[in-house]
Amino acid sequence: xxxxxxxxxxxxxxxxxxxxxxxxxxxxxxxxxxxxxxxxxxxxxxxxxxxxxxxxxxxxxxxxxxxxxxxxxxxxxxxxxxxxxxxxxxxxxxxxxxxxxxxxxxxxxxxxxxxxxxxxxxxxxxxxxxxxxxxxxxxxxxxxxxxxxxxxxxxxxxxxxxxxxxxxxxxxxxxxxxxxxxxxxxxxxxxxxxxxxxxxxxxxxxxxxxxxxxxxxxxxxxxxxxxxxxxxxxxxxxxxxxxxxxxxxxxxxxxxxxxxxxxxxxxxxxx
Numbered sequence: 001x002x003x004x005x006x007x008x009x010x011x012x013x014x015x016x017x018x019x020x021x022x023x024x025x026x027x028x029x030x031x032x033x034x035x036x037x038x039x040x041x042x043x044x045x046x047x048x049x050x051x052x053x054x055x056x057x058x059x060x061x062x063x064x065x066x067x068x069x070x071x072x073x074x075x076x077x078x079x080x081x082x083x084x085x086x087x088x089x090x091x092x093x094x095x096x097x098x099x100x101x102x103x104x105x106x107x108x109x110x111x112x113x114x115x116x117x118x119x120x121x122x123x124x125x126x127x128x129x130x131x132x133x134x135x136x137x138x139x140x141x142x143x144x145x146x147x148x149x150x151x152x153x154x155x156x157x158x159x160x161x162x163x164x165x166x167x168x169x170x171x172x173x174x175x176x177x178x179x180x181x182x183x184x185x186x187x188x189x190x191x192x193x194x195x196x197x198x199x200x201x202x203x204x205x206x207x208x209x210x211x212x213x214x215x216x217x218x219x220x221x222x223x224x225x226x227x228x229x230x231x232x233x234x235x236x237x238x239x240x241x242x243x244x245x246x247x248x249x250x251x252x253x254x255x256x257x258x259x260x261x262x263x264x265x266x267x268x269x270x271x
Contacts, residue, residue, distance in 0.1 A: 012038065012210045013237045014071070015045040021075075024250040026051030029103040031096065033057045033086050033144055034113030036065040038211030039161065039241045043110055044068055046242030047249065048077035053103055055080035057095045057113065057144075078103075086113040086140025087132070096147040108249045109148045111141040112161040116176035130175050137179035141186065154198040157249045160187050164207045164262065167269035180205075184260065191258030200257040202248045207264025209236040230265025 030047050034040040035056025044054050045068075054072050058065040058081070065081050072079035082098055084091035099106055115136045119125050141160055148158075165173055166180035183203065191201035207230050230236070244261050247253050262269055 010210060013239045014042045015049065015239050015242060019046065019049065019239070019243065021049035021051065024050045024246060024252065025108070028052045028107040028249070029055075029099065029105055030108040030110065030249070031055045031057065031099050031106055031144075031148065032110040032112055033092075033095075033140065034059075034161075035110070036061055036068050036081075039206060039209060039238050040110070040112040041068045041071070042238035042242035043112065043245040045071050045075060046239075046246050047108070048072040048075035048079075050246055050250070051077070052108070052249075053078040053080075055082060055095075055099045055102070057082045057084050057086070057092075059083070059085055059113070086144065087135035089139075089143040092140060092143035093147040096144065096151065100151045105151045105153065106148050107152070107156055109145060109152070109156075109158045110161075110245060110249075111144060111158070113137075113140055114161065114176075114179075116173055118172040119174065120172070122174065125175060133175035133179050134182075137176070138182045138186065141183060145190070149194075149199070152197075152199055155251075156197075156199040157253075158190070158194075158199065158201045159245055159248045160201070160203040162187070162203045162205045162260065164205050164264045164267050164269060166205065167262075168267060187260075188258050195257070200248075200253070202253070202256060202259050202261070204241065204244050204248070205260050205262045205264065205269070206241055207236060207262075207267050209238060209241065211238060230267055232265040234265070236263065236265055 030052045035044045036058035048054050069079045069081045082095045084095045162183040163180040165177040170177050187203040
């Protein structure tokens, strides 16, 4: 089983020398929840290379957050590392206020924090687990966005992380999939609400990606491990997601709002 996990989940790659920054986010003030690892770290590093000031909100892993701070600063960008819990409204508000206090506002908000846990049947899902998925994965997006919008001006961008599972389903990840579906609807509705403020709202729907969140599958059988792959025959790397978030954050996507970009290795979706 360990060998299978190693085959499916090679070491994560967050950014490469081949990615050349072009100051697409020069001077922009960015807040990324779940920014300490996985996709969030890749987004942080790519945006830093594009000239942004980058704040990350992390929950528990101080070491990982420190590594991301170092990566941001190695790109020559300002970094702000904040500890908090996206399941808690006050914590989300405090993170936003810390960014505003440091940099005077927020130009780009990336709602990326999330959790998942697999279950074999509905009977295995406790009330507490169901609630926790919603608290972290969708309530936290609402809390952070509501707070950030008080400090976002015209031209701002909000980018939410949903999942391919919101479109194709996943019988082992029912609570997680339900929350990701909620993110899809929230993104579309909020995009319409913010048209008059010229703040764009979009989302990225990753397929299976080499991130720490996938380690919940380590105790499952080989068939479930295989299901974590894609038609390309592999999982994606975080570095393959970062440029998509940059695109949605910068003016290259100025005529795009309420939309989903699927980065999933060829998985067919209907959304």
